Amino acid sequence: MPEPRTRKLTATSYVVLGMLSYSPATSYDLKQWIANTIGNFWAFAHSQLYDEPARLVADGLVSEEVEEGGRRRRTYSILPAGREALRDWLSAPTDDIVEVRDPGLLKLFFLNFGTRKDLLQLARDRRESHRTRADAYEEQRAEIVDFADRWQIRTMELGIRYERCVEQFWSDFLEELEAEDKR
Template sequence: MLSYSAATSYDLKQWVSGTVGNFWAFAHSQLYDEPARLVADGLISETVEETGRRRRTYEILPAGREALRDWLAGRTEDAVEVRDIGLLKLFFASFGEHDDLVRLARDRHASHRQRADDYTAQREELVEYADRWQLKTIELGIRYERCVEQFWADFLAELEAEQS
């Protein structure tokens, strides 16, 4: 995030929550702790206000940009980790009641539809200033959420057909 602009940890928290935080979970503490490590590693610099709240502003250094380029150039073969409480409940659904399963399908369908709608609205806001790759990222988010939304819609229809 510092590649775009110098920032405080609070700024980073705000930026992350509306961008990469949509698909990569960060502990808020990490956004406050990690800059100190990057300063110690010589990848970013730190400027502390001399008065007031003594906020720390971080800025990427040439060594940090090089580390970012190296990271981007590296292979990305890791499997995607999905942590979806809905899928976990579905896996164990044979131990529950049919009505609970219907409610799960309705809730997950609505949740994924809402998230896709939110991403779509966010994309419309971003199109004015985001770069091509940020827009592609949110496009994938929209597609993912619509796909999962459709799964739950189809599953819900199956469950409702069984009740008829």
């Protein structure tokens, strides 16, 4: 058995370890679960969900079982060392700066190079986008409220509050712009 290597784990590493803490899974299972849960607020390439489990196997944090014949699917399970790494990460301080990667915010910053029509359309589009996302989160929350754990529900609640707050910003901004146009 090869000696486990030590490398700095990434956010994707912890996503995989966390999901495998619920149940063993294939990379496809992980992709599906994540798309319907934390994928709503933590975006990353799906290819990472196919590569990262193998890296965690090499790190000695996850085991893999390869299907005999057929598609030879690999099912991954978290090992005690993986649970320990996840617990260490959960207990570490979380003082990182939050990175907001909102394309609407980026466009707004540069809109002095656009037109008034562009500005109004941006405000309308972003208001609607955040409203739609908040509505979808509320629907998801209603679907999982009876079986999800309280931390998953609280995560959904924060997502809803965030989207409603940003929706309100764009609504207020649009109202301000439309009032200016009436003068």
